Amino acid sequence: MTGSIRLAAAPVSWGVTEVASDAVRQPWTQVMDEIAAAGYAATELGPYGYYPTDAATLRAALAQRGLTLASAFVPLPLSDPVCFADAAAEALVIGQLLADLGATAIVLSDAGDARRAASAGQLAPDAVVGMDATDWDRAAELIAALARQMRTLGLDTVFHHHAGTYVETPAELAALCSRVPAELVGICLDTGHYVYGGGRPREALAQYGARIRYLHLKDVAAEPLARARATSQDFVTGVASGVFTALGSGCADIAGVVADVRASGYRGWAVVEQDIIGERDAAGRTPLAGVTAARELLRTLGID
Numbered sequence: 001m002t003g004s005i006r007l008a009a010a011p012v013s014w015g016v017t018e019v020a021s022d023a024v025r026q027p028w029t030q031v032m033d034e035i036a037a038a039g040y041a042a043t044e045l046g047p048y049g050y051y052p053t054d055a056a057t058l059r060a061a062l063a064q065r066g067l068t069l070a071s072a073f074v075p076l077p078l079s080d081p082v083c084f085a086d087a088a089a090e091a092l093v094i095g096q097l098l099a100d101l102g103a104t105a106i107v108l109s110d111a112g113d114a115r116r117a118a119s120a121g122q123l124a125p126d127a128v129v130g131m132d133a134t135d136w137d138r139a140a141e142l143i144a145a146l147a148r149q150m151r152t153l154g155l156d157t158v159f160h161h162h163a164g165t166y167v168e169t170p171a172e173l174a175a176l177c178s179r180v181p182a183e184l185v186g187i188c189l190d191t192g193h194y195v196y197g198g199g200r201p202r203e204a205l206a207q208y209g210a211r212i213r214y215l216h217l218k219d220v221a222a223e224p225l226a227r228a229r230a231t232s233q234d235f236v237t238g239v240a241s242g243v244f245t246a247l248g249s250g251c252a253d254i255a256g257v258v259a260d261v262r263a264s265g266y267r268g269w270a271v272v273e274q275d276i277i278g279e280r281d282a283a284g285r286t287p288l289a290g291v292t293a294a295r296e297l298l299r300t301l302g303i304d
Contacts, residue, residue, distance in 0.1 A: 242282025
């Protein structure tokens with residue numbers, strides 16, 4: 001089943017992220033060059049507007065480097081229905097770009113707000129905080145409606161639980177999943193964010209099975225996470241302080257996750273990520289060094 005898992009990387013490993021849009025960003029050409037140099041087959045889009053948004057220009061840039069476009073991570077304000085319409089309209093623009101480039105999935109997430117960002121990683125795994133049943137029903141309806149629109153573009157919708165948002169803990173992911181049909185909205189399991197939110201990724205794999213149709217492989221450093229929780233760090237501060245670490249060196253049990261995924265016959269993208277703020281991670285490694293080491297690790301775990 002090894003060949004059924006396709007590896008991609010993402011600009012977030014170079015510090016290019018929606019949560020720190022004012023941070024200095026390396027040129028997109030350098031990021032794309034380094035993704036190819038590290039041996040990945042594809043890239044995610046990154047924040048809309050970082051890579052070229054003209055389909056022909058982006059297609060040429062990818063082809064020049066032997067890459068394809070896997071998907072795009074698109075945050076939406078689930079707790080703010082007034083702002084949701086504009087965000088959904090932009091998501092459809094992004095979806096059209098993905099479809100034009102041959103991608104088959106879009107990764108949606110909650111955008112959260114300052115209050116939830118401040119409590120990242122600090123909630124119990126069974127906690128559901130900040131939205132009541134009516135809010136959840138409305139959020140589910142919005143996601144389902146958008147997923148149906150994405151389907152007309154030929155895109156499968158998967159939802160990404162995310163630390164510092166209203167869909168962070170295992171219980172919050174379950175609250176959303178219970179309200180939306182699995183065939184309409186799958187899951188992007190992010191191993192790092194699942195740990196950050198109090199969960200165990202291998203338990204999520206067992207619980208959701210084939211509903212997990214997209215993967216973000218990411219690791220978490222136990223000591224920085226414990227410190228972030230103890231000092232009530234917000235999400236950006238936690239990332240900057242090194243909560244996310246080199247793949248395979250943390251507590252997300254990446255080897256176990258990969259073994260489970262391979263045994264399940266998973267067929268799809270696995271996007272290697274290490275969220276950072278700035279040009280190097282907390283250990284001083286460059287993004288190229290990080291994603292290259294991650295690629296080599298995955299080879300030892302059976303993903304060629």
